[in-house]
Amino acid sequence: MSGNFAILAAAGAVLMLFSVCGISIPIGETTPTPTPTYTPPATPTPFHAATPAPTPIATHTPSTTQTPAPTPTPAVQPAKVPLQNGNFETGDYSHWTVTDTGFGSEPSDIITANVNHMYLDQPYYNYEGRYAASSYLPIRDAGARGTLTSDAFTISKPYLEFLATGMQNGQIYVELWVDGQPVKHLEPDNPTTSFRRYSWDVSQWLNKRGYLKIVDASATRQHGYIEVDDFYLIDTPTVTPS
Ligand SMILES: [Ca+2]
Numbered sequence: 001m002s003g004n005f006a007i008l009a010a011a012g013a014v015l016m017l018f019s020v021c022g023i024s025i026p027i028g029e030t031t032p033t034p035t036p037t038y039t040p041p042a043t044p045t046p047f048h049a050a051t052p053a054p055t056p057i058a059t060h061t062p063s064t065t066q067t068p069a070p071t072p073t074p075a076v077q078p079a080k081v082p083l084q085n086g087n088f089e090t091g092d093y094s095h096w097t098v099t100d101t102g103f104g105s106e107p108s109d110i111i112t113a114n115v116n117h118m119y120l121d122q123p124y125y126n127y128e129g130r131y132a133a134s135s136y137l138p139i140r141d142a143g144a145r146g147t148l149t150s151d152a153f154t155i156s157k158p159y160l161e162f163l164a165t166g167m168q169n170g171q172i173y174v175e176l177w178v179d180g181q182p183v184k185h186l187e188p189d190n191p192t193t194s195f196r197r198y199s200w201d202v203s204q205w206l207n208k209r210g211y212l213k214i215v216d217a218s219a220t221r222q223h224g225y226i227e228v229d230d231f232y233l234i235d236t237p238t239v240t241p242s
Pocket residue numbers: 087088089127128129130131132229230
């Protein structure tokens with residue numbers, strides 16, 4: 001402040017001197033002290049953290065070759081499991097072992113037997129498919145004898161069912177063998193030509209291995225035969241089990 005006053009005082013003294021000397025200085029020509037223009041401080045460019053370039057969103061291109069994965073479904077156990085060639089529809093005794101001559105060298109063609117009137121009394125009824133095992137038809141002799149033994153199978157269901165005809169006779173029967181002994185035994189009480197469905201409760205041998213024996217050891221003529229067909233394992237019996 002005192003510096004400015006000194007300057008003003010000095011300027012005043014100079015003016016007085018010029019005035020005294022007749023020198024006039026036009027006031028308007030006084031060189032104005034440049035007023036510093038206010039320059040606002042530069043607004044700092046706000047600092048932005050480097051923003052990574054946005055990752056382009058992958059455009060989904062539907063594939064024409066990729067098939068959607070199938071929805072996994074739990075393995076479903078069929079309710080009914082046929083025994084191998086349990087219905088004899090191969091037309092031969094594959095999966096069965098034959099002894100003697102009663103059952104012939106191959107299953108009997110029931111449809112042909114009906115057409116050719118080869119049956120004992122009446123035409124066959126209630127058979128499954130075309131073929132069945134018969135201890136009568138091969139040589140048309142009810143006194144013929146023989147056995148059929150199935151391949152071993154796993155008892156995977158609680159019931160074993162089959163069709164059978166034949167007379168009740170201690171030497172004519174169907175058996176299920178497990179652990180080296182017969183556990184089920186049926187002497188058919190059906191001496192007709194109409195097959196009947198039988199059901200065995202085999203639940204106590206579930207998951208064990210077993211096999212079937214079909215036996216005609218009787219030389220009895222007339223109705224001394226047995227005929228079987230359509231062996232399968234099943235969850236729910238279709239007839240009253242024994
Ligand atoms: Ca059959």
